[in-house]
Amino acid sequence: MLETLSDILSRLQLAGTLYFRTSFTSPWGVAVPAFENVARFHFAHRGECMVRISETGETVRVAQGDLVIIPRGAAHDLFCGYTTDPTVLPLDRVLEQSGFSGHGVLVHGGTDDARETQLICGHFALARFARHLIFDRLPSYIHIRDYGSVAGGWLEATLRLIAAETGAGRLGGDLVALKLSEAIFAQALRVYIENEGPDRIGLAGFADPQISRALDAFHEAPNHDWTIEKLAREAGVSRTGFAVRFSDKMGVTPMQYLTSWRMQVACRSLIEGEMSISEAAHATGYASESAFTRVFKKEVGTTPAAFRAAH
Numbered sequence: 361m362l363e364t365l366s367d368i369l370s371r372l373q374l375a376g377t378l379y380f381r382t383s384f385t386s387p388w389g390v391a392v393p394a395f396e397n398v399a400r401f402h403f404a405h406r407g408e409c410m411v412r413i414s415e416t417g418e419t420v421r422v423a424q425g426d427l428v429i430i431p432r433g434a435a436h437d438l439f440c441g442y443t444t445d446p447t448v449l450p451l452d453r454v455l456e457q458s459g460f461s462g463h464g465v466l467v468h469g470g471t472d473d474a475r476e477t478q479l480i481c482g483h484f485a486l487a488r489f490a491r492h493l494i495f496d497r498l499p500s501y502i503h504i505r506d507y508g509s510v511a512g513g514w515l516e517a518t519l520r521l522i523a524a525e526t527g528a529g530r531l532g533g534d535l536v537a538l539k540l541s542e543a544i545f546a547q548a549l550r551v552y553i554e555n556e557g558p559d560r561i562g563l564a565g566f567a568d569p570q571i572s573r574a575l576d577a578f579h580e581a582p583n584h585d586w587t588i589e590k591l592a593r594e595a596g597v598s599r600t601g602f603a604v605r606f607s608d609k610m611g612v613t614p615m616q617y618l619t620s621w622r623m624q625v626a627c628r629s630l631i632e633g634e635m636s637i638s639e640a641a642h643a644t645g646y647a648s649e650s651a652f653t654r655v656f657k658k659e660v661g662t663t664p665a666a667f668r669a670a671h
Contacts (some may be wrong), residue, residue, distance in 0.1 A: 364536055364572070365546050367579045371624055372490040377483055380466040384409070384477040388469030389439035389448030397490065398433040398483040401545065406478035410446075412437040413500050420503050424610035429548060431484065431498040443477050453541070484545055489660070489671070491620065493612065494549075497562030502552050508551060514543050532663035570595040582625050584644040588614050623659040626652070630668040639662045 375475055381605050384390075384407075392400065394414075396473040402411065402424045412419040414435040422428050422440060449457075460466045488493075542658035557563035565571040574595040577587060591614055592602035606614045631642045641652030654665050 361560065364566070364576050364579045365435045367495060367551055368492055369546055371566065372486045372492060373629055377415050377485065379462075379483065380479075381405075381464075381475065382459065382481065383438070383467045383469075383480040384438075384442045384479070385469035386442045386472040386475040386477075388477075389437060389446040390454050391437050391450050392435065393451060394435040397485070397486045397488055398484075399495075399541070399545070400430040400433055400436075400483040401481070401548075402438065403426065403427045403480040404476040405480055407475065408441050409477050409479065410437075410439050411501065412439070416500055416654055418500060420557050422499065425506045427502075427504045427544075427548060429497060429502040429504075430500070430553065432500075434500060436501075440469070440475075440477070441579070459502070463477070464529050464647075474535050484572070487628070489667075491622075491624060493562045493617075494566070495611070497560055497611070498552075502548065504548060504551055507551075513668075544644040561609065561611040565606060568605070568609055570597055570602075571609055574614075576604075579621070582618075582622055585645060586618055619655060620659060623656055626656060626664065627660065630664055631671045640664065 361479065391414075402422065403408075404424050404426050406424060407427075408423045410419055411422055413430070414437065420428060437448050439448055454460075454468050455466070458466055458468050498604065553563050553566050557567040574591040577594040578591065580585075584590075587601050588603055591606075592599045595602050603614060606617075610617060612620075614626065626640045626644045629635045629643055630637070633645065637653065638649045641647075641649050644652065646652035647653070653664055656667075660667055662670070
């Protein structure tokens with residue numbers, strides 16, 4: 361599954377940004393604004409906090425060692441868990457009052473140093489045109505308790521290394537932490553899908569051993585002449601059984617999934633590569649430029665040439 365997730369995230373141009381490491385002392389509260397095409401994350405390195413999703417009012421306690429991800433960049437509040445009436449200030453005002461320059465540690469809050477909360481916060485931006493049902497099916501937030509232990513010893517060590525690197529002032533430290541955090545994001549999605557995915561349409565296929573084998577094969581070679589029969593063979597089930605099982609677990613038919621993902625591959629090829637439209641058609645499994653253009657326009661809403669010109 362991790363190979364398929366890595367392919368999805370790289371094709372969607374996932375790019376991470378660590379935007380602060382905190383030292384928040386009680387009482388404190390920060391309102392983080394909404395932002396499109398990003399997934400935000402907060403890791404509780406020391407202490408704890410509360411996270412409240414502004415749109416839904418959902419509130420979750422994030423204990424030391426926990427990770428919370430806001431998959432679609434919704435506005436949310438971070439605040440002290442030790443007070444019943446926190447003062448939540450807009451992030452811009454907190455940055456201004458603290459004199460935070462974008463480097464080092466964001467220091468904010470009251471005088472109760474005994475209840476310090478250290479968070480590692482960041483976001484992962486996706487390409488503006490990026491689409492994949494895995495993001496559409498995720499909940500408003502993902503909360504993984506004791507994340508280092510759940511994901512394995514290597515991850516716990518990685519989180520400690522990120523905490524050491526961010527704000528330490530060492531040469532290349534922020535870059536090291538950034539690249540490590542991108543790996544953690546993929547791992548976090550895998551942990552969530554393995555634990556919660558089987559019960560969520562659109563994610564259940566990634567948690568299903570047979571469906572995931574077919575997805576792995578397709579993502580490895582999206583330009584292959586795939587049919588339902590060939591995908592079923594990869595999954596090790598009958599054609600009919602595979603089609604029904606795929607649709608039930610993913611919420612789309614196998615060919616709908618293939619077509620949608622091929623267009624994502626085409627979008628990136630047209631923007632970043634030096635491919636002609638006919639080459640992009642071949643790279644995504646279409647025998648003719650006209651057939652590719654027809655499908656592209658239906659899925660993306662414009663022609664390949666117009667899309668490339670616009671981006």
